[in-house]
Amino acid sequence: MSAAKDMRLTLSRDTRLCMSLSGRPSNFGTRLHNHLYQALGLDYVYKAFATTDLPAAIGGVRALGVRGCAVSMPFKEACIPLLDELTPSAERLQSVNTIVNTDGRLVAYNTDYIAVAALLKSHGVSPGTPFVLRGSGGMGRAVAAALVDHGLGPGTLVARNTDSGRAVADLHGLKWQPELPAEAPGAVLVNVTPLGMAGAPESEAQAFPDALIAAAAWVFDVVALPSETPLVRAARRLDRPVITGEEVMVLQAVEQFALYTGVRPDAARVAEAAAFARAG
Structure with missing residues (x-):
């Protein structure tokens, strides 16, 4: 039985939803997050979405209790007026790639910056x-x-x-x-x-x-x-020498994962999840 089927069998009314909003959704983040949820025994599920109605989509995040929302092009700036609070990274950059919903309050972050800074240092x-x-x-x-x-x-x-x-x-x-x-x-x-x-x-x-x-x-x-x-x-x-966007995507997703769940997976888990996501 595949990991995806195992994950679906455990869904319940208490399962917490995380999602992404993108002009061009991909499977990478969906596979990476869901793989980590299952590997770590967390009652979460992740789904990618596209939208042509950003205010309604953000309203749905708030009203339906979606725990976390990744934000990709072309919504990183347009979503700002719809949120309640910008953390220093999002405020400074006026760009949002992560929304965390706590009891209906939507707080914005920018984990892209964290990922790029880490890669410049590690390389x-x-x-x-x-x-x-x-x-x-x-x-x-x-x-x-x-x-x-x-x-x-x-x-x-x-x-x-x-x-x-x-x-x-x-x-x-x-x-x-x-x-x-x-x-x-x-x-x-x-x-x-x-x-x-x-x-x-x-x-x-x-x-x-x-x-x-x-x-x-x-x-x-x-x-x-x-x-x-x-x-x-x-x-x-x-x-x-090269630094790839896939490296950025993995690192920023791990930061999002930690914000959504309060759990930070170790390097081995991340490498395993990235390989799983890449194969999809």
């Missing part, structure tokens, strides 16, 4: 390294803050949206420009746009050209699905 990315960040949406805000707080820079933010590009650049002391630079030797190249994302119109697009990649110190693609994006494949081909 040994050297402070003082310049970076080029492509994208200025909600995830871009979290990544920019983590890059700067890690001591990277000077930084260039590339975004065609003048308003959001300038806003994020000004907030973090970055240079803004609408197009990629001609060269950026020794830089960390970071993609936080949908370029290369499965299911997106730009799913085959490579966020940075080979010439920039070949001269880069690191390549970091925050796109999680697929794990081997066109940018990641190019970086591996050009023998550049």
Whole structure:
């Protein structure tokens, strides 16, 4: 009997629901969370949702007692007016990826920042390294803050949206420009746009050209699905060190899991759950 069937057989009226809201829902988070719930004997279930009515969806989280809600593009900023409290990470970034519901009070967090900061440290990315960040949406805000707080820079933010590009650049002391630079030797190249994302119109697009990649110190693609994006494949081909969006997705999901359940799984459990999620 599969893990998914075992999990369904244990559902009851007391089972706590957690969920995600995304423009393009995937199975990764659903499989990872549910695998951990079952492995740790927790009476929870997780389900991914898409919506075209965000206020109604957030109202449902509140009214139905949904314990936790992950928030993905394009809702990370739009959900803010619908919530009761922003923790410091969400307040600073004005971007939300996690909502925790305690007796109808919805509190917002940003675990993307925690994940990116941890990965920069664990991969040994050297402070003082310049970076080029492509994208200025909600995830871009979290990544920019983590890059700067890690001591990277000077930084260039590339975004065609003048308003959001300038806003994020000004907030973090970055240079803004609408197009990629001609060269950026020794830089960390970071993609936080949908370029290369499965299911997106730009799913085959490579966020940075080979010439920039070949001269880069690191390549970091925050796109999680697929794990081997066109940018990641190019970086591996050009023998550049890589940080993947799948790594970000796993770490931020573990932070969410701890917020929802009060339980923090150990590294072995997380690795097992990530492998299970990846296989789905």
